[in-house]
Amino acid sequence: MKILKRIQPLIDDGIIDAVLSRLMSGKEANVFVVRCGTEIRCAKVYKEAMKRSFKQAVTYREGRKTGNTRRNRAMEKGSKYGRKQTEEIWQNAEVDALRKLAEAGVRVPEQYGCVDGVLLMELICDAEGDVAPRLSDVAFTAEQAVQDHSVLMGYVVRMLCAGLVHGDLSEFNVLVGEHGPVIIDLPQAVNAAANNHARSMLLRDVNNLSNYYGQFAPELVGSRFAEEIWALYEAGELHPDSTLSGKFEDDSRSADVNAIMTEIQAAIEEEEARLDRINEAELS
Numbered sequence: 286m287k288i289l290k291r292i293q294p295l296i297d298d299g300i301i302d303a304v305l306s307r308l309m310s311g312k313e314a315n316v317f318v319v320r321c322g323t324e325i326r327c328a329k330v331y332k333e334a335m336k337r338s339f340k341q342a343v344t345y346r347e348g349r350k351t352g353n354t355r356r357n358r359a360m361e362k363g364s365k366y367g368r369k370q371t372e373e374i375w376q377n378a379e380v381d382a383l384r385k386l387a388e389a390g391v392r393v394p395e396q397y398g399c400v401d402g403v404l405l406m407e408l409i410c411d412a413e414g415d416v417a418p419r420l421s422d423v424a425f426t427a428e429q430a431v432q433d434h435s436v437l438m439g440y441v442v443r444m445l446c447a448g449l450v451h452g453d454l455s456e457f458n459v460l461v462g463e464h465g466p467v468i469i470d471l472p473q474a475v476n477a478a479a480n481n482h483a484r485s486m487l488l489r490d491v492n493n494l495s496n497y498y499g500q501f502a503p504e505l506v507g508s509r510f511a512e513e514i515w516a517l518y519e520a521g522e523l524h525p526d527s528t529l530s531g532k533f534e535d536d537s538r539s540a541d542v543n544a545i546m547t548e549i550q551a552a553i554e555e556e557e558a559r560l561d562r563i564n565e566a567e568l569s
Contacts, residue, residue: 289315291330291402300400301328308416313472318408318416326397329404331376331472376402379472382449389447390525391440392467412463420466420497421456430501437466437494438510441487443525445518449474450483454490456497477518484515509533 295301301319308316308327319328376399383396383406395407409417425433437459444451451458451474458470477483491511499506508531516533517523 289317289330292317292319292328294401295328295403300405304328311470313470319405321397321405325408327394327406327408329406331402331404376404376472378474379404379470382471382474385447385449386444386468386471389443391443391447392462392465393471394467394469409460409462409467409469411461417460417462417467419457420459420461423461425498425501427502430498431505433461433466434494434498434502434505437468438491438514438529440466440468441491442514442523442527442529445477445487445514446523446525448477450477450480450487451490452486455493459494487511487515505531 292301292304296304301321303320305318305320305325308318310316314332315330317328317330319326380396380399383393386393387395394409397405397407399405411417441451441454451468451471453470453473454468458468460467460469475483475486477487480486488511491514495505495508495510510529510531512533512535513529513531514523514527517527
């Protein structure tokens, strides 16, 4: 099998001993099964920005801090150095997210580091020891669908408590491992507090999962887990072990227009009085 140029340096340095097979080719990376000593792992080889098809990447980068003014300017200008820095930040975001989420109790692949655009990770397997299938390739009983959906809702909650929203979560980036669902593909994960699109991304993530599992457990279709989770988060009441109902009622209270206009008029009159006092002081 032809070895990608980005993997060869890891082979030369003895980090990877052999590439066993290609696992998948996605919109942002190619993934290979590799042998590292006695361990079988996977190597995610990120595609260059020009070859990626991940849409609206700039939306996902909103709110990410680099802590380096020169780097920020270069990234904004799109210089060669800036593009290189953008790539490094995109890749390191996944490493950081995997570490943070593992610490938060979210089941994600264990990561072993990112070297020159190649991320080494745990190879997720099923109960038979084979490569775990994607959620999209698995059918469930109604009972199992509800159970696994509940597990993933718990992971979404823990992610948000850790300050992150996946941003591209669906049946295509969840693996069904030996002990249940495993969340993958996190370079686009966003800072929930700093990204203006975080709420809409979380709603999309959760609804994607609910609709998929809803094929097997129809009661999940139309559930309001996403709105419930975000409302708890905004109110400061979301905790890693929060119990969810899947129910949520929109705030139907209409705005008191008269009260709002009264407040505006009072502010105007207060400002006019302040200006009058200033004029009187200048005249005296």
